[in-house]
Amino acid sequence: MVEIELDGQKVEVIEGSMIMHAADKASTYIPHFCYHKKLSIAANCRMCLVDVEKAPKPMPACATPVTQGMIVRTKSDKALKAQQSVMEFLLINHPLDCPICDQGGECQLQDLAVGYGGSSSRYQEEKRVVFHKDVGPLISMEEMSRCIHCTRCVRFGQEVAGVMELGMIHRGEHSEITTVVNDTVDSELSGNMIDICPVGALTSKPFRYSARTWELGRRKSISPHDSTGANLIVQVKNNKVMRVVPLENEDVNECWIADRDRFSYEALNSDERLTQPMLKQGGEWKTVDWQTALEYVANGLRQIKADHGANSIGTLASPHNTVEELFLAASLMRGLGSENIDYRLRNAEFSHTAGQVRWLGTSIASLSQLQQVLVVGSNLRKDHPLFAQRIRQAARRGCKVHALNAETYDWAMPVANSLVAEASNWSKLLGEVAIAVAAATEVAAPVQGDAGDQAKAIAKSLLSGSRKAILLGNAAAHHASASNLLALANWIGTATGASVGYLTEAANTVGAQFVNALPGAGGLTAGQMLDGGLKAVLLLNTEPAFDAADGARALAGLNKAQMVVTLSPFKSNLQISDVLLPIAPFTETSGTFINAEGRIQSFHAVVKPLAEARPAWKVLRVLANLLGVPGFDFESSTDVLARATAAAAGQTQLPAEVLSNTTTAAVGVASSTGIPAVAAIYQLDGIVRRATSLQMTADARNTTTAFAEGVPA
Secondary structure, eight states: OEEEEETTEEEEEOTTOBHHHHHHHTTOOOOOSSOOTTSOOOOOSOTTEEEETTOSSOEETTTOBOOTTOEEESSSHHHHHHHHHHHHHHHHSOOOOGGGOTTTTSOHHHHHHHHHOOSSOOOOSOOOOOOOEEOOSSEEETTGGGOOOOOHHHHHIIIIISOOOOEEESOGGGOEEEOSSOOOOOOTTTTHHHHHOSSSSSEETTTTTSOOGGGOEEEEEEOSSSTTOOEEEEEEETTEEEEEEEOOBTTTTBTOOOHHHHHGGGGGGSTTBOOSOEEEETTEEEEOOHHHHHHHHHHHHHHHHHHHOGGGEEEEEOTTSOHHHHHHHHHHHHHTTOOOEEOOTTOSOOOOOTTOOOOOSSOTGGGGGOSEEEEESOOHHHHOHHHHHHHHHHHHTTOEEEEEESSOOOOSSOOSEEEEOOGGGHHHHHHHHHHHHHHHHTSOOSSOSOOOHHHHHHHHHHTSSSOEEEEEOHHHHTSTTHHHHHHHHHHHHHHHTOEEEEOOSSTTHHHHHHTTOSOOTTOOOHHHHHTTOOSEEEEESOOHHHHSSSHHHHHHHHTTSSEEEEEESBSOOTTTOSEEEEBOOGGGSOEEEEOTTOOEEEEOOSSOOOTTOBOHHHHHHHHHHHTTOSSOOOSSHHHHHHHHHHHHTTTSOOGGGOOSOOOSSOOOOOOOOSOOOOOOTTOSSHHHHTOTTGGGSHHHHHHOOOOOOOOOO
């Protein structure tokens, strides 16, 4: 440790730290623009000049290492005059167009100009102009004349997103940030450049000119998309979501969010929203009141139960639903005498041990510290952008990343060894890794055969180091031999000391397991229900055409049912449904998600439900009351969560309490046919599918299938 004196205060910091780090520790603010705690030090802006005793001139706090006994003054005349001079230079070419700038009210330059800028400018010459650039549907670079060349956006691309999409060309006053060859900015994390830009050079294109920052209410929430459980600040005006930005949580999403977390809010305000209950009568959709719609559903379920038995009724739920909604959906089915409840629409295999929770197997934060990692069946960068970002940081520190996939993906990080084969051969290749591990550790291998060179290299890597993980992706979870892949991964994990876990697909995949939204004894799996095994189907926030492993087959199977009830925030499943019930999306209801690491995160509604939409947990409660199902006397979502937690106690353990995965499947090499069903990055759920700007991105154009359905009159 090194001790320095900072503004008369003794501060101890780690040797090699900069003055800025000491100031952070002492809670002393030093003005700055280019410095960011998550990025490398550039020392571009010089705004952080401070007075260091015995130094001939002011020194940049962000780039000056501390030394024992150093004396630093941040508010001396020498420091203040230096900072004021830098501010004058920064404002020489700035357009000073605050009244029309989207960054107004939350602009770092604006704030510091008040404290360090002059009341007038000595500069009389013509200001420079930088022409705007079109870099895609998400980021606006219309006013690049405002850029102060801090290069935060450039460093973010290189160091966090892993792709240098922006760079600086030319020198002096001719310098400008650009994509060089007029490309678009296509990173799945690109929206974070907007947050870290200290001026109004990079702004949000969807949000542009829609509201002023001081008009917005700020409310905390949780992302409903992938399994990170990113913490959000949802900004609201006149009961309408206007913008979404990250809420810093170092253990979960740090200070970043993925673009689908940031821009998917557009769908919440779209014309696709379902605003009233609707019934299909004579092939035509008619709007009705809630009482009529719910009584129609209740009477239909009663009749079908009487005619065909309770086992002819089932619910297909989305793992993007809250814990409360999934618990009530499962309770409703079981209250009716049916065990037909499932969330695994994309799965090809449905083995599951009662009480077992398939989760990440380690903490999210620990991904940044891994030394060895094997990822099986995942396009990591697109399936889990924030997990990929953490593993990318580990790779920058020397972590060896290995992959087993059907094709070679660009993860924007070095991949030491990549096993590439058709999905039907994944068990064989993972078995080769196990054989290589067995040979190296002189134990009996779980399967027979010979290991290839790549498998041997992966085995050698996994046997070294202390922090290592085997991570099974969405394609591995949905694989026809999923249990076999898990069993092999568990064997390798035990033999090498690596943690084993699933990246898990959705915001509440772990939560769905926690509340046992899975078929019980004699219950039908999602695959069986989608094949036409039911007379009455409740579709809870899911669209089988897009969420099932085989959309066309799923629609054909569901068309065999006598009654299909869709509970959705959107006008969806029109071809197969008989009833549409408008439920609230995550911004309009309270609830809980359990992320991949087993972290329980509850949130409140940030706006009132749109028109006649209602929280799904309330709709399920009323429907259960109409059907005479006991135990549905909940007053709030908090009551539902308490009941769900109590019901899970002793039956389903939270991942935090389970430090290993187990499986009842025997280890062996099984064959499978077909490609595992995996949603593309902007096809993951109904909200991102309807977010206009996300669907205009390069990722969406490259991967999406046409998303269009007739809209009811």
